[in-house]
Amino acid sequence: MSLAMGTDYIFSKLLAGLSTLFSDKVAGITIHDISFSPEYLFSPKHKKNLFKWLDRLNKIEWPADDIDFGKLKIDFELWYYELGGDFIEFSYQKNYLIKPSEAAEQLGVSTVTLNKYIKQGMECLNNGSQNKIPKYAVELLRDPVYGVLMQMIGQKKKRMQQPPSERLGEIYKEIAEYQIKYGTETYQEAFSEYDGDEMDDPTDYNHWKDLVEESTEILKMAGGIARK
Amino acid sequence: MTEINATSLLYPADIQEILEEFQDIFQTYDHFSDRESIYANYRSDAKRLEVVFPLKEHPIHGNTGLRAYEKYNEAGFHPPAYAAYSRKHLRRHRF
Structure with missing residues (x-):
């Protein structure tokens, strides 16, 4: 199996998994097709990543808690952009979204500080009348590694579309x-x-x-x- | 403060690699004492990258964080063609 085919297989499995196994959280995923970046595809980093993802596919446990789902989502999005993708967006079940004031209270910060994190990439959706935050984002901000990665992805998405x-x-x-x-x-x-x-x-x-x-x-x- | 002035080409910091390698020394502070919680901060654009990594409590210095800042030249940072850097700054802050 070629590298591109293998990558496509694993990527598709993960995408399907995120859509179906986490249906209590995820309502849908909108994604543009990828033309794999040859530079990344044949890099040692990608080869190493492919084995990691294979391993991870075997170890996904469900039901997953918010932080495990969040980590998988962020890692998947990072990989998607590295592969050459340019648009991916998650939509969530209504009961998986909380108000910014609730998120601020859970995190122990003011809503002003929370807005700063939202500006820096913490996921926040505009539901028409008000902003809502997916529950995983609160858990991820508490994680010293994934808090950074979530902000990185959020800012990257914004830069690509702004x-x-x-x-x-x-x-x-x-x-x-x-x-x-x-x-x-x-x-x-x-x-x-x-x-x-x-x-x-x-x-x-x-x-x-x-x-x-x-x-x-x-x-x-x-x-x-x-x-x- | 550690400052590096480089005239040769430097690549942008690989944040994912740094996070993976040093994750054991990073820590956030949830409902920290009598002030707001402290979480990691990341800001990046075409001109600069600025990250604050909250660190595990130091036995002498207490609760501190590392602020890392790097600035890109006029060409900016357009991956995968990396531009040259002018300076990198590292600072340790006490919370």
């Missing part, structure tokens, strides 16, 4: 927050006393600077600055 104008709006909003925080219009004014590397915590300086640079690049791409 138009530049929307990203520009986000940037301006974040810059405005820094302007208010420091009471200055530019990061140079806010940190005029320092060289960025000499600060105890240069996080805000670096982030503000990066936002300005990114906004300039987006405008260049759009042709706005070139016209001046």
Whole structure:
């Protein structure tokens, strides 16, 4: 069996498993077909992954708790994108979704902090009238490894689908927050006393600077600055 | 703080590999003391990658985390063609 066929077989089995074995959680999965990335397909990393997935297929237990389901889902999505996929979306059973306020309480954070994690990729669905969070996302954020992976996948998905104008709006909003925080219009004014590397915590300086640079690049791409 | 200035090509950090290798020293803090819980943070875009890894309690320093930051040059980071880095920063923070 060729590598592509073997990969397709295992991938299809996992996709079917996620759709059917977790029907108490998952209502459906929407996915674009993959044209396997040859560079990844023939890489040592992929060969190693294939054996891991084979092993994992044999060991899936059900009913699975939220964290086991969440880990499988995230690992599957990561693999899907590595293989060359560009769109995958899960829909959930209604009773598997909770309100953000409930999630915040379970996690021991404010709704403001929860919104920060949602912006950073914690899965959150808009059900028309309100946002809802799948239960696994709460459990995964508590995991020091999968909390990062969940945010990574969420941000990757957003970047792939977000138009530049929307990203520009986000940037301006974040810059405005820094302007208010420091009471200055530019990061140079806010940190005029320092060289960025000499600060105890240069996080805000670096982030503000990066936002300005990114906004300039987006405008260049759009042709706005070139016209001046 | 550890800083690396590289003039040769550096590849972006493989976060999945780092998480797998060092998972034993990472820990989140659920309903932590008298303040909000502390979980890992990840932010990535074309200009930079910034991750905060909360660490297991240190016998001397207490509850701390590691903030790792890397910035990409004008070409940005467009996988799989990796761009050169300007700097990598690692900082240890106390929670």
